[in-house]
Amino acid sequence: GNYTVQVNLSHTRATLDFTNKKCRPVPGLAPGELPGLDASRALVLDRLPGKLAKWGAKPAGWAESVAASSRLHGPVRQANYPGRMLDHAMETQVSRLRTASGELAWFAEITAKGRTLREAVELRSDLMGKLRAEGWLLERDAFKTELILGR
Template sequence: MAPARAAYQVKLLVDPDHVLDAEGLPTDAAAAALSLGAPGRVEVAQYVDDAGQSLNGQGWIVRIRRHDDENRIRLAYKARFEIEGDGSEPAAVRRVMDRARLHNFGAGDGNYTVQVNLSHTRATLDFTNKKCRPVPGLAPGELPGLDLSRALVLDRLPGKLAKWGAKPVGWAQSVTASSRLHGPVRQANYPGRMFDHALETQVSRLRTATGELTWFTEITAKAHTLREAVELRSGLMGKLRAEGWLLERDAFKTDLVLGR
């Protein structure tokens, strides 16, 4: 099996105290610098895993998401592989592609989208299987409860997770059956531009380890090649750092949500 062909994304954290007002809306200065428009999409999401994060511990992330008030939910089963270093070295990306092939993730598998994520100092390779299911009767902004969420996840469980080679047969089904819901997290997405490159500013409300609510603000931008992604990350970090907005840590919100 040949290595997969990936898309690329840059993910950077910015300081909400400097780019958001008290209501969690972008300040005029941030909106001008990032050329932000009105939120193009509002979404709510929750994650399914047990209390010990057994799925996440094996590199799997299971998410249930709903866009605006649509009458369906979107399931995502994501296998995540860590890339050595900050993701800027092509050889490191090739090595993680080879490692993924040992788990049957490679070219020709149309069931998964493939993406390399570059954050501040951390990089990942993600394979995501996406499915949609109609769920009538949900109120605006509502997600399925625990029992229905478990049933939906089990019903559409992809083969690679159902037969995860590192664990006994039935492991993923057993974890899902004893899972709990992590979240929900509501996110507003603002389209924008910088360096004549499209980006998105994502604003979420999260709980800290002590239970307090705080804003989480992330800037994401797509790229076609690794070189373009590395250059884009460098340029965005320089600009955001000059403004005093950049948070010098990695932007992986899922880890925070699952850890609460």
Template sequence: MLPQAPNLEENYEIKLILNPDLVLDPASHAPTPALLSAFSSSPTPTKMSIQFLDDSDKTIYGAGWSPRIRRTEGKPGFELTYKKRYPITAGNVNEALRAANTDGFDASDTKYEAQVEWGYKSMTLSVSRDKKVPGGEVSSLVLPDAEAAREMLREEAPGKFKNFGGEEGWGIRALERVRVYGPVLAGRFAGTWGEAGVKISLEIWPVMIKDEGRFEYIVEVSFKAANRAKASPLREQLIAMLEGKGWLCPRDSLKTQLIMDNY
């Protein structure tokens, strides 16, 4: 039997949630001057329109996958992402990487990115493949309807999604029944933080809460690091700063789950 290929090499993204009542203007839901100043952020966001695709039983999401289509202001075409998530227990990243390897995600395929999403309480390993599809005006944020989105995702589906779990055609069959979850029109503010000038992304996602007829505003501050040794001390410093200002929500981001539950 051939030896197993090495695991994917992961990078890190720290994601922390802020209290929207304290960092957003109550009328416009834009970042307060204090928040923008804390991260040397531009007051003008880059707009993004995002939608997720699954059937009404959430078959794809239940299998750990999350196919998404996004348009970003100023960028041509559509950005497709096929993301597979693996839970990380007690900080054991290697165990999650081994689980991904068992599913065929290993270092021999450089088209997939392995990233540890590290929140306030937990870590998740995401293995994702991005595709770009031309179409539409650069200035437009309009996303395709369910039929067009379904076809787009089927045409671009990578093999590991198509044949997940050793079941040939699994992903293609799953996409036959999908509908749109979303879209969500979000904003991203670019900034920097700390003496080292760490690149910060500040995102605001207004998610509709269908049973209450209101929007919940998810405010997320994040940064990326090449490895755990670099990510860990910066994460601790950022948490301390946010707690000092009283802005931090002591919980993890559940954007995707919230969208899947309400659209």
């Protein structure tokens, strides 16, 4: 009940994302400034979702150890370009991300929302066909999380 759920459809895979946004002020930062590595790790550990901390599929303390040894990949700046295609509202999102190896890479994705999974799958198929016909489709899976974590 505390999470927002979203299905992400890529070229050949689907992932299920759970989001639970938590905010905490960090004193002493200028507007738009992000905390450093140590402060960022402390914030993550302080706000670690309880279900992740108690995940039975992993040994006790697993999530805390991953967060404590994490790398800082931000700030992530994203430009959003709203538009319409195939009679649907869509948004193209372009981000410059730091990969697990520290390299900067560009990432672009198109977001369109379907009311049902069936509608989303059909829209994805139609969109891929349109982009393929224009020569704009990169025929591979791409997930920002995998790019950042290097998996």
